[in-house]
Amino acid sequence: MSDGDPTVVVTRRWPEPVERQLRERFSSVQLNTDDTPFGADRLREALQQADVVLPTVSDRLPAEMFAGGVRTRFLGNFGVGFNHIDVDAAAAAGVVVTNTPGVLTDATADTAMTLVLMTARRAGEGEREVRDGRWTGWRPTHLLGSDVTGRTIGILGMGRIGSAVARRARFGFDMPVVYYDPNVTDPASAGVPDARGVGTVEEVLEQADVVSLHMPGGAGNSRLIDAERLARMKATAFLINTARGDIVDTGALVKALSNGTIAGAGLDVYDTEPEVPEALRALPNAVLLPHLGSATWQTRVAMGEMVLDNLTAFLEGRPPPCRVA
Ligand code: DGY
Numbered sequence: 001m002s003d004g005d006p007t008v009v010v011t012r013r014w015p016e017p018v019e020r021q022l023r024e025r026f027s028s029v030q031l032n033t034d035d036t037p038f039g040a041d042r043l044r045e046a047l048q049q050a051d052v053v054l055p056t057v058s059d060r061l062p063a064e065m066f067a068g069g070v071r072t073r074f075l076g077n078f079g080v081g082f083n084h085i086d087v088d089a090a091a092a093a094g095v096v097v098t099n100t101p102g103v104l105t106d107a108t109a110d111t112a113m114t115l116v117l118m119t120a121r122r123a124g125e126g127e128r129e130v131r132d133g134r135w136t137g138w139r140p141t142h143l144l145g146s147d148v149t150g151r152t153i154g155i156l157g158m159g160r161i162g163s164a165v166a167r168r169a170r171f172g173f174d175m176p177v178v179y180y181d182p183n184v185t186d187p188a189s190a191g192v193p194d195a196r197g198v199g200t201v202e203e204v205l206e207q208a209d210v211v212s213l214h215m216p217g218g219a220g221n222s223r224l225i226d227a228e229r230l231a232r233m234k235a236t237a238f239l240i241n242t243a244r245g246d247i248v249d250t251g252a253l254v255k256a257l258s259n260g261t262i263a264g265a266g267l268d269v270y271d272t273e274p275e276v277p278e279a280l281r282a283l284p285n286a287v288l289l290p291h292l293g294s295a296t297w298q299t300r301v302a303m304g305e306m307v308l309d310n311l312t313a314f315l316e317g318r319p320p321p322c323r324v325a
Pocket residue numbers: 056057078079080081082104293294
């Protein structure tokens with residue numbers, strides 16, 4: 001690390017209040033004022049030239065980015081999920097990596113519930129109909145969806161966000177909760193004492209009317225929801241993904257939505273985002289959001305402040321509170 005003021009590169013635009021704090025704190029900070037994605041070359045350059053790089057989920061930082069050594073000593077990810085960073089390679093290159101857990105839990109859980117309701121109640125289809133001028137008036141059989149209240153929600157991954165979704169579903173919509181998470185032995189710790197833990201992913205898929213995914217992306221969970229597992233779901237069930245796109249086999253999901261294996265899907269994340277396959281975009285029973293999980297002003301400011309808290313700790317020689325590598 002260079003002596004004195006560190007050079008800091010921020011890869012995307014941040015909300016103004018936290019960009020202001022960055023400008024006030026660091027004389028050598030590069031903000032991405034036009035907000036274009038960096039791409040591999042610019043990221044590689046940032047790692048070679050800056051002491052501190054503050055990336056987001058739109059930046060891919062695989063092992064090869066760290067091969068041969070980098071100047072960067074601190075990577076403060078603006079987000080909780082960090083499967084876009086090879087943290088082992090970063091650590092081996094002497095880079096400290098942090099993330100932003102907790103502050104985005106409620107916003108992301110709210111997005112999951114938005115998708116539950118939009119998917120079950122066909123809100124996207126209805127909205128497009130009104131906008132396109134195709135609505136012909138109220139009728140008893142128009143765009144009938146499924147009840148949400150009282151139906152069973154299945155949570156895969158009962159961590160912070162999974163638990164927050166479970167609480168919303170249980171106490172807001174009277175939904176019984178079934179979950180799979182080998183790390184959670186007491187559902188009371190998730191705030192839903194009567195949630196029922198089961199021993200396999202399959203049991204959740206078979207029992208739930210709505211399945212919501214809340215595990216990290218990356219190697220261990222890649223394509224966890226494949227054709228075989230989709231076939232275990234009820235034909236009337238909905239799949240909700242606000243976690244990471246690679247957890248679901250997109251080709252298998254398109255088939256399952258087309259042939260009625262499941263009733264619908266609500267997605268906020270995609271394997272190849274921002275590209276979303278045309279086959280998926282063509283399906284009326286898929287509700288598709290552009291990775292909005294944590295997208296509220298309050299949450300994004302809190303995320304920026306958390307990155308800054310971690311960076312401050314690092315620069316002052318204290319352990320960053322949210323260190324992941
Ligand atoms: C998160 O915080 O993980 C969001 O998905 C954005 O990266």
